[in-house]
Amino acid sequence: MKHIAIAGAGPAGVATALLLAQQGLKVTLLEQETEFDRVFRGDGLMPSGLAAVYEMGLKEAFAKEVPSRQLDAWDFYVGGERRMRVIEPEENGLATQIMDQGALLKAMVEKAEKFSNFEFCLGWQGVELLRDRRTNSVIGLRAKSKGVYGGQSRDVLADAVIAADGRYSRLRKLAGLDLKESNAQFDVLWFKLPSPAALMKETPFVACLQPDRQFAFYPSWDGRLQIGWIVKKKSKGRSKLKQSKNSSPATQKRGWKERDWKERDWVEEFAQALPPKLASHFRSHRAELEGPIFLDVKVGVCDRWSLPGLLLIGDAAHPMAPNRAQGINMALRDAIVVANYMKNVDNRNGPVPYEVFQQIQAERQPEVDAVQKMQLAEWKKVEFISKPGLPYQGFKAIASTFGRFRFAQNIWLHEQKGLREGILPVKLNV
Numbered sequence: 024m025k026h027i028a029i030a031g032a033g034p035a036g037v038a039t040a041l042l043l044a045q046q047g048l049k050v051t052l053l054e055q056e057t058e059f060d061r062v063f064r065g066d067g068l069m070p071s072g073l074a075a076v077y078e079m080g081l082k083e084a085f086a087k088e089v090p091s092r093q094l095d096a097w098d099f100y101v102g103g104e105r106r107m108r109v110i111e112p113e114e115n116g117l118a119t120q121i122m123d124q125g126a127l128l129k130a131m132v133e134k135a136e137k138f139s140n141f142e143f144c145l146g147w148q149g150v151e152l153l154r155d156r157r158t159n160s161v162i163g164l165r166a167k168s169k170g171v172y173g174g175q176s177r178d179v180l181a182d183a184v185i186a187a188d189g190r191y192s193r194l195r196k197l198a199g200l201d202l203k204e205s206n207a208q209f210d211v212l213w214f215k216l217p218s219p220a221a222l223m224k225e226t227p228f229v230a231c232l233q234p235d236r237q238f239a240f241y242p243s244w245d246g247r248l249q250i251g252w253i254v255k256k257k258s259k260g261r262s263k264l265k266q267s268k269n270s271s272p273a274t275q276k277r278g279w280k281e282r283d284w285k286e287r288d289w290v291e292e293f294a295q296a297l298p299p300k301l302a303s304h305f306r307s308h309r310a311e312l313e314g315p316i317f318l319d320v321k322v323g324v325c326d327r328w329s330l331p332g333l334l335l336i337g338d339a340a341h342p343m344a345p346n347r348a349q350g351i352n353m354a355l356r357d358a359i360v361v362a363n364y365m366k367n368v369d370n371r372n373g374p375v376p377y378e379v380f381q382q383i384q385a386e387r388q389p390e391v392d393a394v395q396k397m398q399l400a401e402w403k404k405v406e407f408i409s410k411p412g413l414p415y416q417g418f419k420a421i422a423s424t425f426g427r428f429r430f431a432q433n434i435w436l437h438e439q440k441g442l443r444e445g446i447l448p449v450k451l452n453v
């Protein structure tokens with residue numbers, strides 16, 4: 024049978040591995056980390072992402088094995104007061120979820136492990152692409168082990184390699200496939216705080232706006248508040264750091280910490296943008312604030328997602344911004360499209376025809392482009408209305424006057440349609 028090697032067990036890699044193993048292909052999934060639990064994973068899943076999970080036959084597993092909270096509402100706080108609340112609609116049993124991504128990935132891997140044609144190699148990092156000397160096509164990858172058995176090397180020969188190794192994709196670089204980076208406008212600092220009792224009874228996503236500052240928080244699946252503070256990329260501290268062109272995200276992170284993080288009273292920064300009850304909760308739990316964790320946002324799309332023998336998917340092909348939780352959706356939807364095309368490929372061993380990879384890109388890229396455009400437009404709007412002076416004051420006045428009316432809430436919901444439901448239909452062909 025055909026053998027597919029997949030590097031990266033994030034949502035794109037795990038979902039693709041599961042679907043291809045279900046189709047009877049031999050699948051080797053490599054993940055460089057030695058465990059699923061890591062400090063930060065995106066946990067917002069939009070209705071289209073949930074639909075993709077259900078398409079994969081994981082409805083029951085999601086309910087039973089994945090700790091999650093269904094979102095109740097989107098709240099908008101401007102100048103320390105809630106100005107608009109939009110109730111999260113539930114259409115066809117689908118609504119936005121805040122879920123434990125690690126648990127979802129584990130549930131998918133467990134399902135894939137029921138197939139004898141699936142192999143999962145945790146703690147193995149893809150480090151090199153293996154090429155056919157004559158044609159230069161990719162024919163597999165070299166992997167190195169980490170963890171207790173670290174330092175071992177293994178060549179995985181395959182009929183196709185799928186690179187699902189995330190936004191810093193090593194395989195993308197090894198293949199020489201350029202990422203066309205768009206200006207990512209912000210980075211994110213993440214914090215955790217115990218949730219107030221009132222927010223344990225409901226699950227709102229709260230967006231807070233003050234002049235020149237934006238942050239959001241929600242009660243997460245683990246019962247704590249997850250808080251994301253937006254840091255503009257072009258802020259002074261960072262542009263200085265950027266002078267050192269080769270500085271890694273880790274160096275940038277250290278730089279940020281030294282210059283900015285330690286000096287700030289974060290609890291006070293949050294409290295000033297909140298109504299009195301919430302502000303006092305933040306202040307009284309000052310000692311329990313965890314974070315910040317710096318997350319470098321990278322956004323872009325590759326012109327070419329493939330070479331003969333190699334296909335990029337998920338963030339490796341198109342790193343997504345975090346706003347409106349699109350990255351997991353896009354990754355899962357890529358996996359479904361890969362499975363649909365692979366279904367029509369001859370199952371016997373032999374290279375996967377290159378046109379198949381080109382068709383996959385042609386089907387997925389319009390949605391990725393449209394979603395990235397919508398995310399950018401949304402950010403631009405937020406950036407504008409938080410400008411001190413007329414833009415902020417004007418927006419505050421409009422939000423206070425109209426935010427309580429259903430028509431204003433419906434306008435906002437309507438604008439979000441593509442981000443909630445996806446731009447194009449993506450269905451698994453069974």
Ligand SMILES: Cc1cc2nc3c(=O)[nH]c(=O)nc-3n(C[C@H](O)[C@H](O)[C@H](O)COP(=O)(O)OP(=O)(O)OC[C@H]3O[C@@H](n4cnc5c(N)ncnc54)[C@H](O)[C@@H]3O)c2cc1C
Pocket residue numbers: 030031032033034035036053054055056064065066067068147148149150187188189190192193194211318319320321336337338339342343344345347348349350351352354
């Ligand atoms: C701050 C921030 C918050 C976000 N929040 C959300 C959110 O709430 N909801 C949402 O939908 N999206 C969110 N996103 C985006 C989302 O995280 C990504 O778009 C999504 O995870 C992409 O999935 P992926 O499988 O392509 O890549 P990843 O999830 O990055 O997975 C890649 C995997 O590959 C592994 N790997 C890397 N290199 C190798 C290698 N050489 N060999 C083997 N394994 C390797 C990594 O360890 C990792 O497990 C957020 C992004 C950021 C930056």
